[in-house]
Amino acid sequence: MATLLAIIRPGGRTQRCDARCYDARKGSDCDCVCSGVNHAAGRDVAMILTRQQVQAWIAAAREADPDIDHIEIGLEAQAIPLF
Numbered sequence: 001m002a003t004l005l006a007i008i009r010p011g012g013r014t015q016r017c018d019a020r021c022y023d024a025r026k027g028s029d030c031d032c033v034c035s036g037v038n039h040a041a042g043r044d045v046a047m048i049l050t051r052q053q054v055q056a057w058i059a060a061a062r063e064a065d066p067d068i069d070h071i072e073i074g075l076e077a078q079a080i081p082l083f
């Protein structure tokens with residue numbers, strides 16, 4: 001399961017955007033850090049959407065919760081394919 005984005009809060013509380021989000025059924029509930037953008041999008045599309053929007057999601061998360069410990073962006077979601 002590829003984690004696209006993980007927001008880690010004090011005490012280890014973690015919010016992730018991963019397969020539970022991008023492989024979810026369309027129309028099911030979503031309270032993900034991606035604000036539902038990747039919800040039911042499938043892994044490949046979610047990867048592209050995450051590359052495009054991850055900085056905005058991080059900014060929104062930091063604004064909502066300044067106590068965030070750290071943030072991890074999945075390696076695949078960081079990489080820009082050369083070909």
Ligand SMILES: [Zn+2]
Nearest residue numbers: 017021032034
């Ligand atoms: Zn998500």
